[in-house]
Amino acid sequence: MTPLRPAQAEDSILGVAPRWVAEPATVEEAVETMRGCARDRQRVAFVGGGTDLGVGAPPAGLDVVLRTGKLARVVEHSPSDQIVVAEAGLPLAALQRTLAAHGQRLALDPPFAERATVGGIVAANAFGPRRTRHGTARDLIIGLSMVRADGVVARGGGKVVKNVAGFDLPRLFVGSLGTLGLITTVTFRLHPLPEASATMTVARPTGAQARAVVVALREAQLDPASVTLLAGPDGPSLGVRFEGFGPGVRQQVERLAGLGPALGLRFDLLDGAGAEAFWARHELARTSGAVRVRLAAPPSAVAAVLEGAVGPLTGGLGPGWATFDPWAGAGFAGGTPTDTGSAVEALNRARRALVALGGSLTLAAAPPGVRTGFDAWGAPPAAIEVMRRLKARFDPEGRLAPGRFVGGI
Amino acid sequence: MPEAHVDAETRELARQLAAVVGEAHCISDPAELSVYECDGLSHGRVRPRLVVLPGSTEEVVQVVRLARAAGVPIVPRGSGTGLSGGARPTTGSVVVVLSRMRRVLEVDLEDGWVRLEPGVINLDVTRAVQGRGWYYAPDPSSQSICSIGGNVAENSGGAHCLKYGFTVNHVLGARLVLDGGEVVDLGGPAPDTPGYDLLAALVGSEGMLGIVTEITLRLLRKPEATRTFLATFPSSDEAGDAVSGIIAAGILPAAIEMMDTLAIQAAKAATGLAWPEVGSILLMDVDGPLAEVEHTAASAIEIARRAGALEVSVPKDEEERQLMWKGRKSAFAAVGRISPNYMVEDGVIPRSEIARVLREIGRMAAEAGLRVANVFHAGDGNLHPLVLYDARNPGEEDRAVRLGGDILRLCVRLGGSITGEHGVGAEKAAYMADMFSPEDLETMALVRCAFDPDARFNPGKVFPTPRLCGERPGPYRPHPAEVAGLAERW
Numbered sequence: 019m020t021p022l023r024p025a026q027a028e029d030s031i032l033g034v035a036p037r038w039v040a041e042p043a044t045v046e047e048a049v050e051t052m053r054g055c056a057r058d059r060q061r062v063a064f065v066g067g068g069t070d071l072g073v074g075a076p077p078a079g080l081d082v083v084l085r086t087g088k089l090a091r092v093v094e095h096s097p098s099d100q101i102v103v104a105e106a107g108l109p110l111a112a113l114q115r116t117l118a119a120h121g122q123r124l125a126l127d128p129p130f131a132e133r134a135t136v137g138g139i140v141a142a143n144a145f146g147p148r149r150t151r152h153g154t155a156r157d158l159i160i161g162l163s164m165v166r167a168d169g170v171v172a173r174g175g176g177k178v179v180k181n182v183a184g185f186d187l188p189r190l191f192v193g194s195l196g197t198l199g200l201i202t203t204v205t206f207r208l209h210p211l212p213e214a215s216a217t218m219t220v221a222r223p224t225g226a227q228a229r230a231v232v233v234a235l236r237e238a239q240l241d242p243a244s245v246t247l248l249a250g251p252d253g254p255s256l257g258v259r260f261e262g263f264g265p266g267v268r269q270q271v272e273r274l275a276g277l278g279p280a281l282g283l284r285f286d287l288l289d290g291a292g293a294e295a296f297w298a299r300h301e302l303a304r305t306s307g308a309v310r311v312r313l314a315a316p317p318s319a320v321a322a323v324l325e326g327a328v329g330p331l332t333g334g335l336g337p338g339w340a341t342f343d344p345w346a347g348a349g350f351a352g353g354t355p356t357d358t359g360s361a362v363e364a365l366n367r368a369r370r371a372l373v374a375l376g377g378s379l380t381l382a383a384a385p386p387g388v389r390t391g392f393d394a395w396g397a398p399p400a401a402i403e404v405m406r407r408l409k410a411r412f413d414p415e416g417r418l419a420p421g422r423f424v425g426g427i
Numbered sequence: 428m429p430e431a432h433v434d435a436e437t438r439e440l441a442r443q444l445a446a447v448v449g450e451a452h453c454i455s456d457p458a459e460l461s462v463y464e465c466d467g468l469s470h471g472r473v474r475p476r477l478v479v480l481p482g483s484t485e486e487v488v489q490v491v492r493l494a495r496a497a498g499v500p501i502v503p504r505g506s507g508t509g510l511s512g513g514a515r516p517t518t519g520s521v522v523v524v525l526s527r528m529r530r531v532l533e534v535d536l537e538d539g540w541v542r543l544e545p546g547v548i549n550l551d552v553t554r555a556v557q558g559r560g561w562y563y564a565p566d567p568s569s570q571s572i573c574s575i576g577g578n579v580a581e582n583s584g585g586a587h588c589l590k591y592g593f594t595v596n597h598v599l600g601a602r603l604v605l606d607g608g609e610v611v612d613l614g615g616p617a618p619d620t621p622g623y624d625l626l627a628a629l630v631g632s633e634g635m636l637g638i639v640t641e642i643t644l645r646l647l648r649k650p651e652a653t654r655t656f657l658a659t660f661p662s663s664d665e666a667g668d669a670v671s672g673i674i675a676a677g678i679l680p681a682a683i684e685m686m687d688t689l690a691i692q693a694a695k696a697a698t699g700l701a702w703p704e705v706g707s708i709l710l711m712d713v714d715g716p717l718a719e720v721e722h723t724a725a726s727a728i729e730i731a732r733r734a735g736a737l738e739v740s741v742p743k744d745e746e747e748r749q750l751m752w753k754g755r756k757s758a759f760a761a762v763g764r765i766s767p768n769y770m771v772e773d774g775v776i777p778r779s780e781i782a783r784v785l786r787e788i789g790r791m792a793a794e795a796g797l798r799v800a801n802v803f804h805a806g807d808g809n810l811h812p813l814v815l816y817d818a819r820n821p822g823e824e825d826r827a828v829r830l831g832g833d834i835l836r837l838c839v840r841l842g843g844s845i846t847g848e849h850g851v852g853a854e855k856a857a858y859m860a861d862m863f864s865p866e867d868l869e870t871m872a873l874v875r876c877a878f879d880p881d882a883r884f885n886p887g888k889v890f891p892t893p894r895l896c897g898e899r900p901g902p903y904r905p906h907p908a909e910v911a912g913l914a915e916r917w
Contacts, residue, residue, distance in 0.1 A: 098671055098779035099808070121677060143619070156627060157596055171843070172870035173863070178775045181844035182631050183851055183862055184584045184889065185871040189595070189627030198623075210677030239651035241715050263677075266719025273716075314619040318537040347538075347618050377617040378681040399622045401611045408623055408877040424622040 022082065024107065027217040029083050031063055031422075032076035033386055036083040043088045045163075050202055053169035055082055055417065063419040065105055066138030066198040068132040072310065072383030073142050074195050075394040078421030084200065087139055092116050094177075100208040101160065101177055104139025106201045122208045125152035129304045137201040143193030146298055147244040147259070149309045150345045151210070155192045156370025161205030162188040164198075167413040171202075192409075196419040197413045197427055212261035216271050217293035218285040223247070227283060227308055228256050232317065232344045234277045240270050241399030245345040247320065248300055249328060251337055257296050258285070265275045303339030307352025309361055309384045311368070313340075315377030317347035327351070327379065334364020337411075350382070362391035369396055398425035437476055440497045442835055444479050444521070447489040452527065454478040463522050466507040466514040467569075468854055475502065475516035480524045484602060484610060484640040487523065491638065491883075494521050500886050503634040505545060505577030508569045510771050511852030513581060513633050517770040517887050523638060525576045531555050532641065537826070538616050540599055542643045545576025548582075552644060561646045564591040566754045567848065582631030583699040584848035586682040586755070587712070589806035591647070595850070600643035603629065603636070607882045616643065628874050634885040635851050635879035650714035653681070656746045662706035663687055663801075665735035667707060667782035670805045674778065678723045680806055681712040684755050687785065689765070690862040692753040697761030702754065705737060708805035709805065710755050756757040758802040759813065766798070766815035766825070773832045773849040774838035778808040784841065788812055789832055791799035795830045797823070809847035810838070837859055851889045860891045872896070 022038035029039050038060075042048040055062045058132065060081035067087075086107030093103040097120040104113055110124070111131040115124050127146030128134055134144060140162070145154045154159065161175035164187075174187025188205075191198060204249075220231065228247045235242055235258070244259040260270045275285050278280075288296060311331070315323045320342060328340045331351045338353025355361035365388070369379040373396065381394040400407070402425045409416075409427045423426075437455070443455035455477050458554060464472035474500065481487045494501050502522045504514040516522050517838045536559060549570040552563040561800035566585035567573055573583070579601065584593045591597075594766040599810050600614035614626040629636055660666040666685055673680065675890055686694065686708045695702055702708060709731065715721045728739050742748035762769045785801060792799040792814075812834050816827040835858050845851070845858045859868060868890055875882070877897030887893055 044827055080473055082828050096777060096779065098675065099777040100674065101777075139450075153596070157592065164485040166870065170866050170870070172866045174867065174871065176775075176844050176862070177842045178587065178777060178808055178844055178847075180584060180775050180804070180809045180847040182593075182848055183844050183846050183855075184859065184868070185874045186582075186595070186627050186631055187871060187874070189624055190874065192624055192627070192635060194623055210679070213677065236648045239648060239716060241650075241719070262715075262719050269718030270716055312619070316538045316615050316616045368578045375617070376615055378619065378621050380621055399620055401613055401622065403609075404605070404611060404625060404878060405623045408625075408874065411873040412879045415532075 024334060025083065031065070031071055031080065031083065032389070034077045034080050036063070036080040037317055038082045039085060040082055041085040043089055045089060048084065048086070048089060048200060048202055049165050049169065049171055051084055052165040055390040056167060056169045059417065060210060061417045061420055063422070064137070064141070064200050066135030067109060067130065067133035069134045070138060070142035070144055070382070072381065074381070074422040075423070076389065076421070077419055083329065086135060088201065090274070095120070097122060099178070101179070101205060103161070103177065103203055103205045104136050105203050107135045110134050110136060110139060110244050117208060118211060123211050124206050125158060125209045126155060127228060129301045136204050140192055140201060140204055141194060141196050145348070146330045147160070147246050147297065147343065149348065151241065151243045152345055156189050158206050159188045159192060159204060160207050162191055162201060163203045164191065165200040165202060167199065167415065167418050175205065177205055195425045197409060197425050199418065213314055214258060214264040214267040215261045216267050217257055217259045217296055218271060219296060220283050222253050223283065225324035227281065228344045229320045230281050231256060231258070231283070234281060236274055238277060240273060242345065245343060246265045246300060247342045247344055248303055249324070249332070249340040250299065257300070261372055290415065300341060303341045303352070304350050307335065307338045307383070308354040309335050309388055310350060310352035310382040311365065312380045312382050313342065313351060313372060313377070315372050315375045317344055317346050319375045319377070320344040322375055323349070326375070327368035330364045330367040334360045347377070352383070358374050358387040358391070361388055365392045395424040436497070440493065440499065440521070441477050441896050442640060444490060446476060447493065447551070448479050448486050450483050452480040452482070453821065463504070463507070463516060463524070464641070466504070466509045466512060468510055468512040468515070468852070471515060471853065473516045473518055475522040476519050476523060478522045480527045482527050484604065486514040487604045487638050487640050488608045488610060488897055490521070490523060491604055491606065495606060495608070495649030495883060501638070501883055502885050503576070503580065503638050505580070506548070506572050508573040509577060509581060509852060510773065510849040511846065511854045513850050513852035513885070513888060515853045517659060517885070526574065526637070528640065535616065535735055536561060536646070539646045540616055541646055542600070542641060543575060545579070545639050547724055547808050549573050549575060556646055557649070560649050562649055564647050565594050565597055568759065575642055575644065576639055578628050580632065580634045581848070581850040584809070586684055587746050588803055589804065590591055590679050590681045595627060597645045598626060598630050598642060599645050601626060601639050602641035604638045604640055606637065606879050606881060611742065614643065633852060633889050635888060637884060647831065652717045652720040654741070655712050655714055655751065656724065656728055656739055656741045657708070657751055658709045658731040658739045659703055659705040660707040660709070660736055663785045664782045665709035665711050666805070669731040669734035669736065670781065671779060672734055672805070673727045675727055676730060678713070678727055681714045682804070683806040684710040685801070685805040686755065686758060687801040689798060690758050690762070690802045693761040693765045693800060694758050696764040697757050698750070698754050700750065700754045703738070711834055711866070725817060732836060745850060755802070759811070762800055762813045762815065767817045767819065769816065770814045770827055770831050771849070772812045772814065772834055773846050774810045774811070774812070774835050775844040775847040776808045776810060776838050776841050777843060778806070780841050781805060781808065784810070784837065787837060791830060791833055795826050797827060797830055799830070804847070808843065808845070852910050853888055855891055856891050859889065
């Protein structure tokens with residue numbers, strides 16, 4: 019077994035301290051660690067870059083934290099097949115640099131790319147503004163290898179994009195928050211780096227106007243890479259990004275600008291620095307605040323999301339930010355509340371509004387006081403019993419990230 | 428077990444099932460049962476015990492409960508067009524045919540989805556919304572007859588999944604009837620339902636987790652423009668180079684299809700198309716916003732020419748375009764025109780290996796004394812070798828089966844897969860062990876056990892060795908059959 023070192027304060031997960039930390043240098047060492055944990059009945063949680071540890075509930079108890087940071091190799095990159103196999107602890111930005119040298123990218127852009135690891139991104143289902151066109155890890159993952167709670171090494175999917183052999187373990191691990199097994203390598207399909215990119219913004223749109231822009235984009239058969247409503251201290255703005263070949267991007271920019279008058283809106287085309295600043299603000303919105311939440315709702319409900327969820331959150335969490343992708347129906351809000359009681363009240367109100375729309379609100383970060391009054395996941399989903407049965411099959415002793423997931427899984 | 432006893436048991440089950448679905452929808456007559464002995468894969472027929480055609484989720488629940496009480500396996504079935512024997516009955520099973528459940532329940536173009544029953548035919552989804560400029564993207568070649576329920580079971584693809592993804596990328600929600608008769612709803616119109624992505628596990632599970640009785644599908648707005656071209660090449664080497672060049676140029680076509688000489692001959696015989704009998708044909712679609720499409724189509728054509736295309740033709744109108752696609756989509760059936768019998772294979776290789784693999788398949792075919800026609804989705808390396816044979820010649824069918832297996836193993840050796848879209852079913856379960864370790868298979872089976880611990884649904888498919896789930900998770904307890912030495916434990 020890899021040597022364990024005694025845990026320090028910074029190894030805690032949401033205030034729950036492990037006794038030991040393992041930092042395996044190879045997949046083989048990680049397997050050894052998992053076998054040791056199985057033999058000694060140790061409860062274990064996995065940490066990559068630690069950028070999304072606030073997602074979910076605190077662990078019910080913890081003996082070992084397994085850090086994947088040294089499992090950071092690109093195992094295989096085949097530019098002509100547009101796939102990459104990477105070890106779980108590889109930071110996204112490092113991966114993107116390798117891929118960019120071949121004119122390719124992984125079309126996932128969650129925040130903290132320098133620290134967020136590919137395994138962690140998969141486990142936490144982290145995503146960014148390019149979700150509009152490219153979806154989430156679920157849409158890009160094609161293979162995965164892992165170590166089960168009992169130390170058995172297994173693999174699902176493969177190295178080709180098109181493959182329906184066997185049950186879909188890779189997608190099942192997306193968003194499973196380390197409760198089913200340790201992800202050791204992930205295989206993704208890749209996309210070409212776009213030749214051109216352009217961002218247009220609308221200042222101070224209402225929710226209804228943001229919705230009208232989505233409908234107009236669709237009716238005009240445009241193909242945006244990102245659509246995001248960004249609400250911050252300076253008021254809301256809407257950003258639309260096009261990516262592709264030069265002529266295609268130029269034409270889409272012209273077409274969208276031309277739609278402005280009918281919508282009663284003005285689309286401003288940002289220059290390179292302006293676009294960079296806009297998406298940097300977007301990232302800031304995703305990552306600032308002591309309390310952060312993920313929002314989901316049917317995309318057409320953007321106005322109701324602003325009114326029923328973002329409104330109360332901006333009030334109750336103190337001055338902060340929110341983003342919502344009115345094309346995909348997913349967003350974020352955050353702030354640093356001065357008063358726990360009103361923060362919890364705002365969270366409850368926002369959750370009720372989203373659930374009523376058929377959506378959800380889950381915690382992505384919160385101090386202990388807020389967590390005491392507000393469940394990270396909310397009411398268990400309809401299929402919770404099947405989820406419990408799944409967890410019981412993969413981890414019968416309940417040793418992997420116990421209590422972190424929905425319904426106390 | 429004495430025959431008369433089985434019959435009495437079956438008669439009683441038939442009576443109970445008929446009380447649920449109606450006499451007309453419960454089939455026990457041997458001649459009528461024979462229709463359901465196989466799906467699109469016609470060899471290895473098994474006659475089911477009974478066939479029922481329920482008309483609602485409630486009826487499915489009752490059917491499942493009755494089958495469970497009788498200890499009888501259930502094989503779900505859609506249109507029966509699958510090519511891997513996924514809907515082939517298990518001995519003694521009740522086949523549950525979902526084709527009567529074919530209502531489109533709700534269309535929401537605000538959020539771009541449709542909720543429907545599993546028996547709805549794939550192409551009918553697009554037909555229901557195309558008047559308003561929308562469509563359903565996955566387009567298996569059988570789309571005019573295959574059902575959405577079957578597409579969900581097999582995670583069906585199609586030519587255009589290169590750009591648009593597979594069924595799993597387009598299913599937003601599903602209603603599932605489990606072995607205990609419980610009804611669970613997964614997913615929905617809002618993204619990111621908290622919890623495990625059970626929907627992703629369900630799509631492509633080949634009918635082994637339960638019976639899907641409702642499905643919510645994502646619809647897409649039709650692209651503004653589509654440009655199609657057909658390029659001919661002296662051999663698949665140049666065609667393969669063209670595909671690699673197009674991908675390397677950063678172009679993501681909606682589809683790139685490749686056919687070799689034999690497949691071209693077959694398609695011509697079936698459709699009367701005036702294609703030249705060259706070494707290889709590429710048929711390609713690019714779609715999206717107009718300027719993007721014009722730019723990428725022009726680049727792709729230039730790349731094809733540089734790679735050695737003999738001729739590049741662009742359809743003059745939509746009718747001619749549809750005809751080109753008809754030639755491609757009818758290729759499987761068309762092979763029947765040039766050979767008394769044939770087997771459709773479905774392997775995947777890394778795209779960059781196309782030319783090498785085709786040469787190798789040619790060599791293997793020559794060695795086996797057989798012909799192989801190749802039709803495939805070149806953009807994602809999904810090969811459909813059609814192994815031609817004449818069953819009247821002694822030993823030829825066996826040689827064809829062996830050659831098919833050897834081709835799949837070649838795909839695995841090169842880092843590919845034994846199936847890109849047809850599923851494992853009954854036909855390819857034996858090859859799963861070439862692609863996955865016992866531990867991989869055992870782990871996949873954990874998913875099966877979580878949903879269906881008694882292996883009620885479609886037993887004997889996908890996994891090479893039938894095994895039992897532990898009775899319940901937790902401390903190890905030997906299963907009675909294991910004690911009796913009849914089975915291994917998971």
